[in-house]
Amino acid sequence: MSNKIILLVEDSQDDEELTIRALKLNNILNEVIVARDGVEALDYLFGKGQYSERNIKEQPQLILLDLKLPKLNGLDVLHQIRNNPLTELTPVVIMTSSSEEDDIVSSYQLGANSYVRKPVDFKNFTIAVQQLGLYWLVINQTPTKK
Numbered sequence: 001m002s003n004k005i006i007l008l009v010e011d012s013q014d015d016e017e018l019t020i021r022a023l024k025l026n027n028i029l030n031e032v033i034v035a036r037d038g039v040e041a042l043d044y045l046f047g048k049g050q051y052s053e054r055n056i057k058e059q060p061q062l063i064l065l066d067l068k069l070p071k072l073n074g075l076d077v078l079h080q081i082r083n084n085p086l087t088e089l090t091p092v093v094i095m096t097s098s099s100e101e102d103d104i105v106s107s108y109q110l111g112a113n114s115y116v117r118k119p120v121d122f123k124n125f126t127i128a129v130q131q132l133g134l135y136w137l138v139i140n141q142t143p144t145k146k
Contacts, residue, residue, distance in 0.1 A: 004061035004137055006032045009041040009077065010095075011069050018122065019064065019095070022129035030137065033060065038072025041065070042080055045087055059090055062136045065112075067096040067103055075106050082111040089143055091136050 006023070010016045016034055023032065035041035041063075043049040047056040063081065067074035074094065081087045093114040094107045107115050113136075116128055 004030050005058070006030050006137075007035065007041065007044065007060040007063045008032050009035045009038070009063065009065045009069065009074065011036050011066065015066070015118065018125060019129060022122075022126040023133060025126055026130035026133055028129070028133035028137065030061070030133075037070040038074065038077040040071075041069075041077050042072070045081065046084065056086060059087060061091070061142070062132075063090055063092045064095045064132075065092055067094060067098055067107070075103075075110060078107065078110045078112060091142060093132060093136065095132075 006028075008016065008019055010019065016036075020032055023030070033044060035044050040049075044051045044054070045056070045059065047054045065074050065077060069077070074096070078092060078094075081090065081092060088111075091113045092111070093116060094103075094112045095116050095118055096103065097118050099117050104115050114132075116132065118125060118128075
């Protein structure tokens with residue numbers, strides 16, 4: 001499972017470290033690119049700003065997206081992901097502490113593939129990350145870009 005990139009969009013350093021640790025504990029050794037705000041995530045995906053030299057034809061296999069982000073919130077990021085031919089089919093899993101019904105509904109309306117509430121307990125979080133990795137990186141088939 002090590003040749004597929006995961007884009008983790010997370011502003012909390014603690015949650016970033018927990019996610020990466022949980023991935024490693026579950027032998028999910030994919031390269032993880034971290035964007036700490038919504039603008040940085042879009043810059044990475046679309047090759048702008050500090051990522052202007054990046055080959056945008058090489059998109060992540062999976063995007064783990066927090067909703068509560070600085071500069072541009074997760075729902076706005078999701079909207080732009082779904083409205084760009086480069087990323088419109090990329091699996092996006094919302095990983096957030098929000099259990100607000102409006103956030104859940106809006107995420108799915110905008111095209112999220114899954115909505116996962118971050119468990120507070122590390123053991124449960126590790127299990128959730130294992131299941132996400134197994135499904136989205138191994139079992140799930142995504143179309144190849146031409």
